[in-house]
Amino acid sequence: MELTPLTASAHADTFSRDHLPPVEQWPRLVFDLPELAYPDRLNCGVELLDRTVERFGADRTVFRAPSGERWAYGELRDQVDRIAQVLTTDLGVVPGNRVLLRGPTTVWLAACWLAVLKAGAVAVTVLAQQRAAELATVCEIAQVSQALCDVRGVEDLAKAGVPGLRITTFGGDGPDDLRELAARRPEPFTPVDTAADDVALIAFTSGTTGRPKGCMHFHRDVLAIADTFSRHVLRPEPDDVFAGSPPLGFTFGLGGLVVFPMRVGASAVLLEQAGPKQLLPAIAEHQVSVVFTAPTAYRAMLDELDRPNRPDKSDAYDVSSLRRCVSAGENLPAATWEAWQRRTGQRIINGIGATELLHIFISAADDGIRPGTTGVPVPGWQARVVDGKGAPVPDGEPGLLAVRGPVGCRYLADARQLEYVRDGWNITGDTYVREPDGYFRYVARADDMIISAGYNIAGPEVEEALLRHPDVQEAAVVGRSDELRGQIVVAHVVLRDSVQGGDAMAAVLRDFVKAELVPYKCPREIVFLDALPRTPTGKLQRFRLRESVPGERGGPAETI
Structure with missing residues (x-):
């Protein structure tokens, strides 16, 4: 009607x-x-x-x-x-x-x-x-x-x-x-x-x-x-x-x-x-x-x-x-x-x-x-x-x-x-994605899909993997332009209180994600932040992360 x-x-x-x-x-x-x-x-x-x-x-x-x-x-x-x-x-x-x-x-x-x-x-x-x-x-x-x-x-x-x-x-x-x-x-x-x-x-x-x-x-x-x-x-x-x-x-x-x-x-x-x-x-x-x-x-x-x-x-x-x-x-x-x-x-x-x-x-x-x-x-x-x-x-x-x-x-x-x-x-x-039983599963915002070396990578899937680590409080994943791959996966992570960031922690998190997802979805760069940028209503502002929010970075991942 x-x-x-x-x-x-x-x-x-x-x-x-x-x-x-x-x-x-x-x-x-x-x-x-x-x-x-x-x-x-x-x-x-x-x-x-x-x-x-x-x-x-x-x-x-x-x-x-x-x-x-x-x-x-x-x-x-x-x-x-x-x-x-x-x-x-x-x-x-x-x-x-x-x-x-x-x-x-x-x-x-x-x-x-x-x-x-x-x-x-x-x-x-x-x-x-x-x-x-x-x-x-x-x-x-x-x-x-x-x-x-x-x-x-x-x-x-x-x-x-x-x-x-x-x-x-x-x-x-x-x-x-x-x-x-x-x-x-x-x-x-x-x-x-x-x-x-x-x-x-x-x-x-x-x-x-x-x-x-x-x-x-x-x-x-x-x-x-x-x-x-x-x-x-x-x-x-x-x-x-x-x-x-x-x-x-x-x-x-x-x-x-x-x-x-x-x-x-x-x-x-x-x-x-x-x-x-x-x-x-x-x-x-x-x-x-x-x-x-x-x-x-x-x-x-x-x-x-x-x-x-x-x-x-x-x-x-x-x-x-x-x-x-x-x-x-x-x-x-x-x-x-x-x-x-x-x-x-x-x-x-x-x-x-x-x-x-x-x-x-x-x-x-x-x-x-x-x-x-x-x-x-x-x-x-x-x-x-x-x-x-x-x-x-x-x-x-x-x-x-x-x-x-x-x-x-x-x-x-x-x-x-x-x-x-x-x-x-x-x-x-x-x-x-609509599953065969009629349930709808979120993949990403249409403009948040990351295409890296020909692979389609949904940022929220990588975020969910990171959030399963006990030391991760928040995570946001975006793509960043890269001459070789088109885009690379960059993770912005807020750690729980008393947990330190840095190269060692970045390596731990990459190994953790590789055990959860196929290796090409692993973040090639991890940025540690005190808080993620959000709107007054609490929505994540991914565009600000794409503009390279400063933070403590973990070193780049090895070539996958």
Whole structure:
């Protein structure tokens, strides 16, 4: 089944719909589950908040903060409606206006996001770490005229110098602070009757290798990720407590910390700082049952788990409350999966998603998990592996991952739409193999394949081999130009505390990899680093490694 945006829009400001790609450039949309048959009129803010209150009551906890503060669903609804009143009455926001949201992961940021949706505006949530030049680019592309910003992050936004941008801060103590304005707006708010295919949010790709792309998602899309991956794979329950490291400016975090728990009446712990050293005590304190984070964080948490965490050094972190652990953002090495399962008894739910498709579309849970693979298409989604011309390749052969489902790539006025969507499929840029039993196995990003002396080498495979060595904390493998071989394999390695790098350690690691893989895949150069370069969302920045990040190098390997 295919749907086109023919529904009458509620947007007075038609910028978003006017700048959707032509329908013929969309991927084919699939709505083959009964729960995806959404009505023509739909406001996802209302569905996540007001309808959940109707089903479960106003007194249930929805958000928790490390300080011990708790918000109930009814309290959140009241505050969201007050913010929506401020947006429409005090700030003059009309349906369809783009509203930038900036700040660390807090209850107030989540409330602002819901208020923007209920007001019929378009949420543009950015990372708290983004700087003035990046913010200026986002505002230019999305034509943003309003911003709600945590007072602690307003400096960079002001420096961006966006023409005509009106910034309203929250978290301060002035009379024009959003919280003060909201306190003066107790009257009921009537949500805007948006169309299911009105744009609800614009999520920007990281832009680490070029101009960022704005991915436009509809109100129905926000619910679709909850009604596919969350409902059928994650299977949360109303009494679950969610937590995780991805920020709300990252769609992985938006789904895992707001959309998924609210869809079922559950609660979430919102952490401003959510590294392993903050996430573990939060899990123990709040009895977190569902956690979202990246593979690197799971590996780091393993090192922290058994360290005494109280002043009297009496015990280690208690993670016995966990029942669901989700990993995405980068490939999950089998060694990390196995180590986490041995230590905690929990099977990590691996998954691949994309900003273009909002959240996870291939995954598996429970007995369906096979370490070393990503999984199978999430119910409601379809996937296949194709060659460069879009033709399916046989099982067992690598090719480009192509997916389609109820959410599809729609770039905001960007010619790269024709690169991502081909023949009705979303081409994610990942190289995959479909096994004969239907499981999909990650090979590499399509642009991360290393061709050395005629051999195709997938960097993640070499990384997984290195990570099986007990002294390796992190590993990243890239290709470097070489006159003789075209490219050589270069490994960047972070060792565990107290382990020294250098030529001797490099030789140990090369011998270890040769025992795990065929010799031509062994790194010809090993660079030891204190940390790998990552984006604010935790994604590895391989392009920076290709630019020769300085570090302590092990000597070159002998000719293979």
